[in-house]
Amino acid sequence: MKSIQRSLSLGLASALLLVGLLLVQSSLWLFEAGLRRNLATDLREETEGLLIAVVQGSEGFKLDSSRLNPRYQRAFSGHYFRIELPERSWRSRSLWDAEPAWPTRNGLASDLVDGPQEQRLLAYRAEYRRDGQRIVISVARDYTPILKSFAQVRLGGLGLIGVALLAFLLLQRYAVKLAMRPLERARQQIAQLQQGQRQQLDIQAPIELQPLVDQINRLLAHTDDTLKRSRHALGNLGHALKTPLAVLGSVTQREELTAHPELQKDLCEQLAQIQQRVSRELGRARLAGEVLPGAYFNCQEELAPLFETLKMIHRRDLNLHWKTHPDCRLPWDREDMLELLGNLLDNACKFARSEVLLSIDQTPDGYLIQVEDDGPGIPADRREAVMERGTRLDERAEGHGLGLGIVRDILTAWNGRLSLEQSDLGGLRACIHLPTQQRGRS
Numbered sequence: 001m002k003s004i005q006r007s008l009s010l011g012l013a014s015a016l017l018l019v020g021l022l023l024v025q026s027s028l029w030l031f032e033a034g035l036r037r038n039l040a041t042d043l044r045e046e047t048e049g050l051l052i053a054v055v056q057g058s059e060g061f062k063l064d065s066s067r068l069n070p071r072y073q074r075a076f077s078g079h080y081f082r083i084e085l086p087e088r089s090w091r092s093r094s095l096w097d098a099e100p101a102w103p104t105r106n107g108l109a110s111d112l113v114d115g116p117q118e119q120r121l122l123a124y125r126a127e128y129r130r131d132g133q134r135i136v137i138s139v140a141r142d143y144t145p146i147l148k149s150f151a152q153v154r155l156g157g158l159g160l161i162g163v164a165l166l167a168f169l170l171l172q173r174y175a176v177k178l179a180m181r182p183l184e185r186a187r188q189q190i191a192q193l194q195q196g197q198r199q200q201l202d203i204q205a206p207i208e209l210q211p212l213v214d215q216i217n218r219l220l221a222h223t224d225d226t227l228k229r230s231r232h233a234l235g236n237l238g239h240a241l242k243t244p245l246a247v248l249g250s251v252t253q254r255e256e257l258t259a260h261p262e263l264q265k266d267l268c269e270q271l272a273q274i275q276q277r278v279s280r281e282l283g284r285a286r287l288a289g290e291v292l293p294g295a296y297f298n299c300q301e302e303l304a305p306l307f308e309t310l311k312m313i314h315r316r317d318l319n320l321h322w323k324t325h326p327d328c329r330l331p332w333d334r335e336d337m338l339e340l341l342g343n344l345l346d347n348a349c350k351f352a353r354s355e356v357l358l359s360i361d362q363t364p365d366g367y368l369i370q371v372e373d374d375g376p377g378i379p380a381d382r383r384e385a386v387m388e389r390g391t392r393l394d395e396r397a398e399g400h401g402l403g404l405g406i407v408r409d410i411l412t413a414w415n416g417r418l419s420l421e422q423s424d425l426g427g428l429r430a431c432i433h434l435p436t437q438q439r440g441r442s
Helices: 004-053 144-195 210-251 261-288 299-313 334-351 380-387 405-414
Strands: 054-057 060-063 079-084 089-091 120-130 133-142 319-324 355-363 366-373 417-422 428-435
Touching: 004 054, 004 079, 004 120, 004 133, 004 144, 144 210, 210 261, 299 319, 299 334, 334 355, 334 366, 334 405, 334 428, 380 417, 405 417, 405 428
Parallel strands: 319 355
Antiparallel strands: 054 060, 079 089, 079 133, 120 133, 355 366, 366 428, 417 428
């Protein structure tokens, strides 16, 4: 998976490295160009000083050594000269026995020349005339210390570039982290939508994210409206079918059919299957429409009336109680959760002797819902058969009447699973595992 942070870091590092190298190299080049101009001035003045040392004698021109700088007398001092006349020439003692490649054109040599003891020389040539005589003076200065200084400066510059690069990368990483905080908040809010803890994203967002937030909120509102219309239409369809089915049911009880008992029986059976199938498919269609994030089931608000209704339906002396974690909110549709819990609790109340317990616990990957009773339970060797039976509402385990059809449909829509175990109360424990990260149809 491509990382934005890594891409930005690589791009910034490459750009800073290229810019840093260009700055260091260009700065050194400009500095060296200015330094060579200054050295050229110094070397020209040296040639003028040497010209003064060439004096007229009784036998012609001669070199007055008393006027020479003492550095020209020390061997390999880094300061050298050569004076050429038509009939003779002089060279500095500092050259010893070396003979550099002196420049052939006046002015500063464009390239460094090789000197004694691996020195690199910056050479300058000047031509003068005195008393009709042509005098060519070449001087050179050791440039090696300056080259070494430039190398050290270049190395130090690279070190500074590395330090600056590291500092910029750290600052950029921090800046990206700050810039990504709104995205992280949006991700958390989307997770809260999935958990049923909010209905829409915060309206206030950075300018860059505001169009995305507005579009998501519009999509949520549109989905909510579509879901409500769909369920309303399904409810209307269910009510519309009830009347014709009721009429057909009354028709099967007419006296005309009593003379044909087999036909009457077949019609009643087929009509009952139609009614069951219609109810079943309407329930599945309603579950298929539950795709809206933000729907939730508030345990504290919904369980109390549900348990009161169950007591009214069954026995008042039945001990019905539940335990959940504080602020329990299940991220599923209220109606579907009431139908799921109501079905399981209703079956538990039918077979409980005196107690029914509902417990809801949050797990790392979802929720665990357990419904227990102190009834006769189901033998271990028959629980698997109960789970493997068909999905029609009229199919039940013998003698127990679990009625798990709609429960299976809901769990299928939510990617949940059901298991039956022995309860600590003595009866049956129905365990439901619901993952929060896989909502929707499987």
